[in-house]
Amino acid sequence: MRTKKEECIIDEMGRVFLPSLFMQLTKLETNDKVFLRSCDDWIIIDHHDExxxxxxxxxxxxxxxxxxxxxxxxxxxxxxxxxxxxVELYVVEQQIVMKKRDEKSIALSQKPAAPPPYYATLTGRQIQLTSELLTSVELDANMEVQFFINQENNIVIQKYEMSFGKKTTLTFTAQSRKIDDRFRLTIPKKLRDDFSIHSGTMLKIKKSNKQLILEKVENEKEISSVLSQQIDAAIVEKLSK
Structure with missing residues (x-):
């Protein structure tokens, strides 16, 4: 059986990111050693057996x-x-297999597909972020961030900078917080009150350059869909252990 295709980009150091679902399905974890070998048009990634x-x-x-x-x-x-x-990645019989994406597919793609949004539910005063999400916008644990409001009236988070007189379309809220060592971020009370955000509120988090954009999710169908996907992911993770 072969899973649905995932596409990833090889970085400047020759690395490729292995999707978390693929890691779960093949029972691989970070810091695991794996075999890599070629087979026809494919590169196969398999468990290392000493x-x-x-x-x-x-x-x-x-x-x-x-x-x-x-x-x-x-x-x-x-x-x-x-x-x-x-590269295209699949899971086939407990192995991750990859091959270079077809040149015709690349030519037909005007630009890489926008990454899917990340969803987080406010727990108390905090949202849980991930290392991968933060790294993608050059943020990290124990880093100070500032809160702004953009023209679409969404909350914008970016790295704390002392920059005066810099032209921007963002409105500074005079609020800043530090991401803790478990990648959690407290949403200031002023913003929680202004945007009617409370514990249990779902937020859609999008990436834009070096910023995270927080948008309150109010559509019931979207909330139900996200919760369903999160439950499915939790079941897959549990079954893979």
């Missing part, structure tokens, strides 16, 4: 703390994979 001798054509690599893995240079050369190329 009891099995490793032939010269098989490579061993470690999945890093952000679920990335380096594709060996010789494999990148063989498959003509360059930084910022797209």
């Amino acid at each position: 009891n099995v001798p490793v032939p010269s054509h098989i490579f061993i690599r470690t999945i890093d703390h952000m679920s990335r893995i380096v594709i060996p240079k010789s494999l990148r050369d063989d498959y003509e994979l360059k930084p910022f190329d797209y």
